[in-house]
Amino acid sequence: MDDPKAVAELVARLAGMGVAGINLEDGNASPGQLCAKIEAIKGACAQGGTDVFINARTDVYLRGLAPAAERVEKTLERASLYGAAGADGLFVPGICDHGDIAAVASGTSLPLNVLARASLPGAAELQTWGVRRLSAGSDIAESVYRRVAVLARDFLRDGLSAPLSADAMPYPELNALFARDAQA
Numbered sequence: 095m096d097d098p099k100a101v102a103e104l105v106a107r108l109a110g111m112g113v114a115g116i117n118l119e120d121g122n123a124s125p126g127q128l129c130a131k132i133e134a135i136k137g138a139c140a141q142g143g144t145d146v147f148i149n150a151r152t153d154v155y156l157r158g159l160a161p162a163a164e165r166v167e168k169t170l171e172r173a174s175l176y177g178a179a180g181a182d183g184l185f186v187p188g189i190c191d192h193g194d195i196a197a198v199a200s201g202t203s204l205p206l207n208v209l210a211r212a213s214l215p216g217a218a219e220l221q222t223w224g225v226r227r228l229s230a231g232s233d234i235a236e237s238v239y240r241r242v243a244v245l246a247r248d249f250l251r252d253g254l255s256a257p258l259s260a261d262a263m264p265y266p267e268l269n270a271l272f273a274r275d276a277q278a
Contacts, residue, residue, distance in 0.1 A: 096127070102134035106142050115147030117185055122157065125172050129179035136180040149207055149227075150181035155188030156209075165189075166197045173202040183207055187231065190214055192223060199224020 095101050105116060118135075120128040132148055139145050152172045154160055160168040173184045184202055187209035189195055199206045205226035210233055214220060217228050245258060 096123075098127075098130040098134035101131045102138035105135045105146055106138035106144065109139050109144035109146040110142055113146060115149060115182075117149045117151050118181075119151035119153060119185075120172065121153050122159070125152075125175050128172075129175050132176060132179040132181050147182045148180065149183040149185045150176035150204075151185035151187065152176070153187070155186055155190075155194075157188075166194050166201070169198050170201040173198070173204055177202065177204050183227065185209075185227075185229070187229070195220070195223045195225060 095104070101118075105113075108116070116135075118128060118131060128150060132150065135146065135148060150173075152169055154165050154169045154172065169186055169189070176184065181204060183206075184198075184204040185207040186198060188211075189198065189208055190211050190213050195206070195208065206224055207227035207229060208214070208220065208225050209229050209231045214228075217225075220228055248254070248257060
């Protein structure tokens with residue numbers, strides 16, 4: 095959705111239903127486009143008596159929108175623009191280098207969110223680097239789908255049932271995940 099007004103109307107409706115936060119990405123679009131959406135969302139929410147946490151995602155690292163030597167600078171330029179527009183957080187997927195993460199974290203007042211990557215240390219160490227949120231992204235789903243593909247392939251090849259339940263969550267536990275009070 096490119097129209098800031100349409101995005102704002104949708105997010106304001108969601109906020110009215112209790113949604114507390116969103117990720118909003120710049121992708122290949124100009125930073126001005128994301129700023130317009132952030133400003134429109136904040137305005138629409140204010141009119142409706144709600145608010146929503148906007149985690150502004152910049153794809154400078156993930157999509158390689160700038161040469162490696164310029165990525166910190168370009169990310170901080172966008173962070174400044176997004177913060178001025180009303181963003182509440184900064185999401186920089188693809189950033190992995192300790193020095194880059196520390197420079198971005200210290201160069202913006204927005205709390206920094208990074209995307210889990212095999213090369214990154216655990217959350218406790220990332221916190222010492224200035225990271226305030228670690229997102230799993232699609233990694234959990236990708237791992238699950240890999241496991242499903244291996245199980246299905248092996249079952250279709252060998253017809254053995256035992257591997258299907260070797261690491262399975264017991265059905266009552268699985269069912270309990272969907273209980274209304276499981277959120278508490």
